Amino acid sequence: EKGGFPDFMLKEIYEEPRTIRDTLAGRMVNGHLQFDELSLNYDELAAIDRVYIIACGTSYHAGLIAKNLIEAWSRIPCEVEVASEFRYRNPIITPSTLVVAVSQSGETADTLAAIRDARIKGAKVFGITNVVGSPVARESDGVIYIKANKEIAVAATKSFLGQVAALTLLAMLLGQLRGGLTTAQIRMLFREMADTAQHIEQILADTSAIEEAALACKDAQNALFIGRGIGSTICYEGALKLKEISYLHAEAYAAGEMKHGPIALLDEGFPVIVVATKSPTYDKVISNIQECKARGALVVAIATEGDEEIKKHADHVIYIPKVRDCFSAITASVPLQLFARDIAIARGCDVDQPRNLAKSVTVE
Numbered sequence: 458e459k460g461g462f463p464d465f466m467l468k469e470i471y472e473e474p475r476t477i478r479d480t481l482a483g484r485m486v487n488g489h490l491q492f493d494e495l496s497l498n499y500d501e502l503a504a505i506d507r508v509y510i511i512a513c514g515t516s517y518h519a520g521l522i523a524k525n526l527i528e529a530w531s532r533i534p535c536e537v538e539v540a541s542e543f544r545y546r547n548p549i550i551t552p553s554t555l556v557v558a559v560s561q562s563g564e565t566a567d568t569l570a571a572i573r574d575a576r577i578k579g580a581k582v583f584g585i586t587n588v589v590g591s592p593v594a595r596e597s598d599g600v601i602y603i604k605a606n607k608e609i610a611v612a613a614t615k616s617f618l619g620q621v622a623a624l625t626l627l628a629m630l631l632g633q634l635r636g637g638l639t640t641a642q643i644r645m646l647f648r649e650m651a652d653t654a655q656h657i658e659q660i661l662a663d664t665s666a667i668e669e670a671a672l673a674c675k676d677a678q679n680a681l682f683i684g685r686g687i688g689s690t691i692c693y694e695g696a697l698k699l700k701e702i703s704y705l706h707a708e709a710y711a712a713g714e715m716k717h718g719p720i721a722l723l724d725e726g727f728p729v730i731v732v733a734t735k736s737p738t739y740d741k742v743i744s745n746i747q748e749c750k751a752r753g754a755l756v757v758a759i760a761t762e763g764d765e766e767i768k769k770h771a772d773h774v775i776y777i778p779k780v781r782d783c784f785s786a787i788t789a790s791v792p793l794q795l796f797a798r799d800i801a802i803a804r805g806c807d808v809d810q811p812r813n814l815a816k817s818v819t820v821e
């Protein structure tokens with residue numbers, strides 16, 4: 458049932474192009490976004506003045522990406538919070554608050570508790586989940602299903618990409634309702650997001666640079682992931698993937714924070730994985746790479762195809778196809794997942810069943 462793959466994690470990474478295609482299927486009809494199952498009241502949705510994205514773990518990281526898009530396109534303030542914190546404080550929730558609960562399994566205890574709490578306080582709750590009829594689906598006012606099919610490996614991979622795709626659709630919808638995006642822009646964004654399925658296929662067709670970089674880092678004790686903007690949000694997920702399956706201590710930082718503490722960690726050979734794709738802050742990221750190199754760090758850069766310049770700065774370069782910055786969240790996550798898996802395999806870990814972890818956390 459692993460379909461010829463050595464483990465479920467790898468099989469599921471190779472299912473990512475399909476996850477993108479399936480999650481987007483039927484969402485654009487005659488040039489308009491389609492969310493029939495939400496039975497949307499557009500007036501109600503247009504009156505939303507605050508969005509909370511609530512989730513745990515990897516799903517929380519998908520939320521971090523979505524915050525950037527929701528605020529950019531709709532100008533509605535959006536906060537992302539881990540469910541176990543949200544449920545025990547007293548967040549500002551009113552009937553014009555939209556709570557988006559993101560959960561692959563649809564049964565995470567803290568996320569469910571947050572949904573219940575938000576509904577009691579009058580918020581509108583949308584669930585984003587992979588499991589049809591799950592508690593998150595049943596207890597939300599509306600649900601958007603990601604179409605990742607069953608995910609067996611404990612570490613979330615394809616479901617993360619499905620979540621990012623579904624949240625991006627929701628951000629587009631809010632942008633359209635608030636006049637931040639025109640119909641033409643929505644169509645263009647949708648097409649470009651759909652194209653990421655091919656970009657992922659291209660990444661999966663040659664993974665040699667990822668394997669080489671992983672080999673260079675496999676014996677390290679620690680690793681740091683840095684980036685800016687969308688790049689920083691991907692780093693949090695890259696670091697989580699690495700620590701959970703390889704037991705290598707990994708941390709993620711917004712690259713601008715390096716001088717405020719973490720740069721003290723660096724010494725000869727310390728692995729720093731940098732998301733350095735072409736983005737509005739590309740030059741700043743290059744300066745961060747230079748600062749790391751000056752302290753002897755081993756730099757692995759995820760970069761945009763055609764960027765020859767970066768070879769002068771980084772020890773290992775993993776190229777990915779050029780996409781609009783917001784969609785680099787989808788494409789750049791793929792090499793980070795493979796990088797984590799390659800290191801875990803090299804260290805002799807069971808990538809599908811990491812110690813101490815369960816696929817769904819139904820108790821607090």
Ligand code: F6R
Pocket residue numbers: 513514515516517559560561562563564565568611612613614698701816817818
């Ligand atoms: C990490 C991972 C976990 C889950 C988290 C939330 O690879 O899988 O961090 O993302 O336990 O699970 P769901 O999305 O099912 O609520």
